[in-house]
Amino acid sequence: MLLGVIAVAMLLLWASPAAYAVDPGMQCEICNSSSYCFNEVRGICPVNSQAPAGSSLVADCVCNGGYYNQSNAPGYGHQCVMCEPGFVCVRGQPRAQCPANMHSDAFTDNSDACYCTAGHAFVDQSTCLACIPGKYKPLPSDGACDACPQGSYQDTEAATDCLSCPANMSSPVQSVTAAICKSIPGFYTIDGTALPCARGFYQPDSGQAVCLVCGHNDPASSYYSSVEASADSNDCIQCHTN
Secondary structure (H helix, E strand, O other): OHHHHHHHHHHHHHHOOOEEEOOOOOOEEEOOOOEEEEOOEEEEOOOOEEOOOOOOOHHHOEEOOOEEEOOOOOHHHOOEEEOOOOEEOOOOOOOEEOOOOEEOOOOOOOHHHOEEOOOEEEEEOOEEEEOOOOEEOOOOEOOOOEEOOOOEEOOOOOOOOOEEOOOOEEOOOOEOOHHHOEEOOOEEEEOOEEEEOOOOEEOOOOOOOOOEEOOOOOOOOOEEOOOOOOOOHHHOEEOOOO
């Protein structure tokens, strides 16, 4: 009979939440979330970790979100350290790396916080694909790839910037090759180089191989121009005869 009473008492004690006495002879208190209690002695969870209220073992202490157990050892062996950039540390789960072409800040505790690396953009919440030629993305972010501006191009994927057209040449927005770069008005192209129209000539259009001579549409008169790299026929002035 006595053994049965002792067994029941032990079961009740085991089933009760872990507790400790603040002072000898005082009523026991349940261990809070930052500690564990064993044999009425309260222990503090390691730095950056917590345990459920009423825990009885140091192994119940789990690293907080944004931290992970560096040693992977439970109990006194564990050490909760900062979750490094590029990783996610959800409370109670092993450290996980962000998906391909994605990154994260330090102390990240949510897998949704991973964002696309430079040169990549979201196609859905968990997939980042490379920017297509003609587009770029300079920094890691949730943003989209931007089109290369006028006067530039990009012929590769996953670009973080665009390449400028040669001097005095331009291209449309989102150009994908240097071959699209054409000489600007006031210039003409020889062997891929843009040269300025000489005085007495002009060129109002882009991508031309020659400049137009002043007065070409009025052969009966003489014209001159003192403007180099002219793009406007109004720069041509008719010569006056005495």
